[in-house]
Amino acid sequence: MSQTTTAPTIGFVSKKTDVRWIPVIGLEVHCQLKTETKLFCSCRYEFGASPNTLTCPVCTAQPGALPVLNREALALAVRVAVALGANVAPRTKFDRKNYFYCDLPKGYQISQFDQPFCTGGGLTLPSGKRVRLTRIHLEEDAGKAVHDRGDMTLVDLNRAGVPLIESVTEADMQTSDEAYEYLTSLKEILQYAGASDCDMEKGSLRCDVNVSVHPEGEGWRTKVELKNLNSFKNVKDAIEHEIERQIEAYESGDKSKFPVQETRLYDATTQTTRTMRSKEDAHDYRYFPEPDLVPFHVDAAFVEQQRTMLPELAEARRARYQRDFGLSPYDAGVITGSRAVADFFEMVVKLNGNAKETANWITNGVLANLSDPTIPAKTIDELPFRPHDLAELVELVTNHTIHNNVGRTVLRTMFETGKSPKQIVKEQGLEQVSDEGQLEKWCREALVGKDKVIADVKSGKTKAVAALMGPVMKASKGSANPELVQKILLRIIQTEM
Numbered sequence: 001m002s003q004t005t006t007a008p009t010i011g012f013v014s015k016k017t018d019v020r021w022i023p024v025i026g027l028e029v030h031c032q033l034k035t036e037t038k039l040f041c042s043c044r045y046e047f048g049a050s051p052n053t054l055t056c057p058v059c060t061a062q063p064g065a066l067p068v069l070n071r072e073a074l075a076l077a078v079r080v081a082v083a084l085g086a087n088v089a090p091r092t093k094f095d096r097k098n099y100f101y102c103d104l105p106k107g108y109q110i111s112q113f114d115q116p117f118c119t120g121g122g123l124t125l126p127s128g129k130r131v132r133l134t135r136i137h138l139e140e141d142a143g144k145a146v147h148d149r150g151d152m153t154l155v156d157l158n159r160a161g162v163p164l165i166e167s168v169t170e171a172d173m174q175t176s177d178e179a180y181e182y183l184t185s186l187k188e189i190l191q192y193a194g195a196s197d198c199d200m201e202k203g204s205l206r207c208d209v210n211v212s213v214h215p216e217g218e219g220w221r222t223k224v225e226l227k228n229l230n231s232f233k234n235v236k237d238a239i240e241h242e243i244e245r246q247i248e249a250y251e252s253g254d255k256s257k258f259p260v261q262e263t264r265l266y267d268a269t270t271q272t273t274r275t276m277r278s279k280e281d282a283h284d285y286r287y288f289p290e291p292d293l294v295p296f297h298v299d300a301a302f303v304e305q306q307r308t309m310l311p312e313l314a315e316a317r318r319a320r321y322q323r324d325f326g327l328s329p330y331d332a333g334v335i336t337g338s339r340a341v342a343d344f345f346e347m348v349v350k351l352n353g354n355a356k357e358t359a360n361w362i363t364n365g366v367l368a369n370l371s372d373p374t375i376p377a378k379t380i381d382e383l384p385f386r387p388h389d390l391a392e393l394v395e396l397v398t399n400h401t402i403h404n405n406v407g408r409t410v411l412r413t414m415f416e417t418g419k420s421p422k423q424i425v426k427e428q429g430l431e432q433v434s435d436e437g438q439l440e441k442w443c444r445e446a447l448v449g450k451d452k453v454i455a456d457v458k459s460g461k462t463k464a465v466a467a468l469m470g471p472v473m474k475a476s477k478g479s480a481n482p483e484l485v486q487k488i489l490l491r492i493i494q495t496e497m
């Protein structure tokens with residue numbers, strides 16, 4: 001088959017049949033809102049708390065207990081909707097979604113069926129691709145069933161009633177990379193909006209994927225839902241695996257193997273999926289309006305108020321950092337990858353006015369140390385020092401008080417001790433020596449017996465002087481100003497030797 005079709009990069013051409021298979025991918029993302037209390041009661045939620053300690057009659061479904069909507073949850077949800085350019089409905093209501101599982105004490109989940117609080121909106125991926133959102137709705141989380149205690153199943157209801165927003169995309173994606181980009185961009189917006197931690201390891205962001213494939217030019221075929229995807233990389237791998245599995249099934253010609261509407265669980269260790277259950281249709285949940293909660297009116301003023309609470313989002317910051325600070329797209333991308341890092345960066349720049357050097361010290365210094373397993377701090381919020389300390393360090397390096405390499409050591413010590421850079425420099429005597437008399441003495445010592453280097457330099461190979469830098473730096477315990485040392489060495493060789 002000719003490879004020159006209209007969209008040569010989309011889909012997979014079968015080696016067996018020459019058919020081009022086009023994948024269709026949609027995502028459903030559940031995200032825990034970062035509220036003080038649960039969606040319908042005043043219990044707090046904290047990941048990892050002792051089982052069943054964060055509960056009350058409402059979230060454990062005691063008879064007669066009634067739900068009351070948490071206004072803060074609605075505010076955060078609306079803020080996310082605004083950030084995603086979605087339409088907030090002026091009237092919204094809650095519904096009961098009925099199903100039976102041991103971690104769902106009421107026997108139903110309070111969710112939103114036909115009148116979600118917002119519809120539409122979407123995201124433009126860095127590649128320029130637009131992914132549309134169908135809707136976002138608010139719902140409560142279920143508890144947790146713990147199956148790893150021998151033949152017992154234990155139930156922890158701490159998570160029951162925690163506010164979630166579920167966002168559903170149109171099936172606009174065609175590659176696993178697009179799904180990955182979408183998740184990264186969505187996470188960024190949720191974090192910048194202050195709506196969620198989006199920590200997949202703690203379950204505050206969960207993602208289900210719908211995948212189908214069809215021959216180019218034909219209609220869509222049966223979609224399969226993938227669950228149990230606990231990292232963005234798993235999402236990507238699972239999609240790739242599922243596309244391959246479906247193409248193989250269709251190409252086998254054996255109708256009994258064709259994909260059916262079902263939910264499959266992804267196993268990251270074997271990188272395979274297996275059937276979990278046949279996928280329910282909405283009518284299986286017997287939705288009906290929640291009689292204990294009246295429909296809500298969300299007025300325009302409330303929506304506008306939430307819009308004003310939105311900070312400048314990552315995309316806008318990336319553009320501004322490049323335009324106003326002259327940062328490279330790469331540095332701007334790394335710094336805005338987390339709102340906490342971007343906020344920290346801006347606080348430092350406000351103090352020292354040196355965006356380029358600060359960006360450098362954050363990407364190569366601070367973030368590198370944070371990813372070092374021997375350093376206790378794991379995130380920017382856990383740093384043992386404040387923005388003005390980093391501002392001070394950048395200044396010490398740029399005004400040549402200390403050498404760049406010494407700066408790295410100082411930063412490391414800041415991570416280990418939390419001391420200020422000036423204090424560390426003073427205590428360890430790290431100040432750079434620019435006193436020419438002292439430098440000249442070290443240079444003359446280093447030149448002793450280095451006839452070959454001297455001859456090379458004299459014959460025009462000035463770069464040979466680099467061989468003398470090590471001994472001088474060593475003699476000065478790293479404190480010599482290297483630019484001055486080089487100048488002095490060349491001057492001595494060229495004028496006196």
Ligand SMILES: [Zn+2]
Pocket residue numbers: 038041042043054055056057058059060161
């Ligand atoms: Zn409660």
